[in-house]
Amino acid sequence: MVNTREESDFIGKKQIPATALWGIHTARAVENFSISGQLVHPELIKAYGEVKLACAQTNNALDFWEDKTKAEAIEKVAFEMSQGLLNKHILVDALQGGAGTSTNMNVNEVLANRALQILGKELGDYKAVSPLDDINLHQSTNDTYPTALKVAAIRLLRELEQQVLNLQEAFQQKEKEFAHIVKIGRTQLQDAVLTTLGREMSAYAEALNRDRWRIYKCEERLRVVNLGGTAIGTGLGAPKQFIFRVVDKLRENTNIGLARSENLIDGTQNADVFVEVSGILKACAVNLLKISNDLRLLSSGPHAGLGEINLPQLQAGSSIMPGKVNPVIPEAVVQAAMKVMGNDQVIAQACGAGNLELNPFMPLIANSLLESIDLLKNASKLFNEKCVSYVTANADVCRMRVHNSTATITALVPKIGYERCSEIVKMVENSGLSIKEAALKSGHLTACEFDELITPEAVCRLGN
Template sequence: MRREERDLIGVREVPGDVYWGIHTLRALENFPLTGLPLSSHPELVVALAAVKEASALAHLELGTLPEERARAVVAACREIRAGRLHDQFVVDVFQGGAGTSANMNANEVVANRALEILGHPRGRYEHLHPNDDVNRSQSTNDVYPTAAKLAVYASTGRLLDAMTVLRDAFGDRGGHFAKTVKLGRTQLQDAVPMTLGREFDAFALTVRDDADLIGLAATSLLEVNLGGTAIGTGLNADEGFARLAVAHLETVASVPVRPARDLVESTQGIGGFVRLSGALRQFAVRLSKICNDLRLLASGPGAGLGEIRLPELQAGSSIMPGKVNPVMPEAVNQVCFDVIGADAAVCAAAQAGQLQLNAFEPLMVHHLLNSANRLAAACRLLAERCVAGIEADEERLRALVERSAGLATALNPVIGYQRSTALARECRASGVPVRELAARDGLLTEGELDELLDPWRLARPC
């Protein structure tokens, strides 16, 4: 069973059992690019429904849309926000037209479901029209950016929750290893003693600082251009619509959105997306470095550093018996690389915008949602399946500290740099600990060496 629909190009038959219409059909034909439908980003589907619901509520208050139509649109939108009909959002995440296909897909699904609520068959748009009613006082150019900001803001919130889990996991290990002395390293060479706890506390602070940066960047997404219509001038918007629509959107979405200070600038400006993308990239870079450190510290275990033991999650080789790989940090590394690449794509799309609109927001939104969601998953997995179960090889850590030439650094203030250098060089050449060499040469008494080379004092000099 099929139904006929008409647009500016002509007449087409649409499957009778779908909620989308002719505009969505043409988008399906025009943009078979990624194989990922709009529904692969449920946050965006929910956000589009929230914008349509807020707009209908504004018209209901203004009296600019018949009450029964407005209430039917609201009811349809609430069903979508509750998870229904997401499979009807079928246009590709990449599309020309600055999101026009996504907006029309939403208009058609909402309209056809609202028609059913009113007791009419799908496609009978004389009773409730996708453009004239669902899209009244709106344009793709204010609907899509507003929905995109809501969607990305929501995904960022979930990321921040996951970052808290990871921060706490590192902090817990930091406390657990607070008295575990180890050797620090710079340029992958032996440096001076520290505690393993401080190493993990530093990881926790990195995550916390980047969460603060991401949270700050996300707040810039709360300024929306709904009501600006095509280019920000508000052409065809009913008087009072913009103010009421944004007010209703704040309630519908439970997000403290605010009207843009300048609708023209907000329609063409994508600073919030660029700012957030940069913050996500920074976290990805620094999280990847943490994962590199975990893999290094656990390397070997016999022929590597072997200072910590990561939880064993799966067999590491199809040929080497007993081999276990650091699979969780490796997987998180790959998420981080993906986010770093996504930021490059976002920046390229951002600079390609022209005059009063950026046509490439669909790419930016797709990558930002993917980045936030993947980082959130990575943080939780790293915290729960790796960090929480990390153990220290206490015996190896102690031995590495005791025979390190780096202990000579602690003698600098007493015997001077030149003599300390000679001790360090002999320690490396002979393998005899610095302490024994200093005692042999009579440079310091046993009591002085006990005090100066106490590993715990060296690890916490201040």
């Protein structure tokens, strides 16, 4: 037998486990929303604690609680939540109806009951500390939830930026290591002109540099919040002093440059900023997808493929083919990138489906956005630490291809002209000679001249 306490709401009465910090609103949400099997993102819970703390501190400073002991207890428990100490008590499914009301009420109930514990009172004694009249004082789900989401997203984006920077630096290191290795550059997967393996790596680093900068700028897009707008952005039920001060307190506590929306109606009903940020995450995913597939292709074989680079061997690749080792890290990164692209479409649809003064699909937006940031952060870290940092070059394979591919002929054009190069190509096709052998046999070039035209410096020179 489980000891219970009775709680009631507009719908009716319900028995709640006597020791539970959550209450009737949470119980109903758990029963109603068994959808994804995922809990609310832990960073969103912590950010919610920060929002509740700023609200409590502002209400306390404005003397809305005569009982200062209660006020201090509420501040204390909100701080505990902001530190992740109460995460296990947030039980609602990440996907829920009601624009996030179930999450907000789960938070309110946990904070109220935890405050009651500190005050030495019975759990569920909401006359002493109320989830609604005290914890939710001068607030609504509609301003606290999106504000908490933006705080959580900014924090995670800072972590993602660092991981993208680390990956960028790993490719810059490979750029230096492979600067001397001349190889065949390809367009449409066909031999094109000469380049260096280092130059190939530099392009990946530069793409990631753009991603890093775009991710950094996301904070500007997310820093404007609608906290204080309450239900639809009119500030209904909240005094002006609270509205003017609460975001300042949240900014001070979080050390994030948050600002109150100049138009709280807009800030409450429109979610296009999340589409914009998701688009930037999608751009990063696109680059990770392209780079990962390039490394898979360059390392293919190793004997019957391109085989120009080696990826670290991490695990056996087949249950039937002995000795087969697969490019498992780039494959995992590709899948993460594809998931982020899918999430971007979900976010766009959810943001566009909002109606009039509110978007009821904020839980889906939150779950998809924070998941995308996590995926990119983890994938970038994995890619760097278990793959890119350990890539090695097959210099002999690259050299052999340079000497045998007609792509090398293009490097000779500035010296001997198009027509003479065409003659050399025909000689190669008819004789089986290498490019270098045919070029020397033609008499148009000396060995020294040929070697000079295919040095790393020559093939990387800007212009002729």
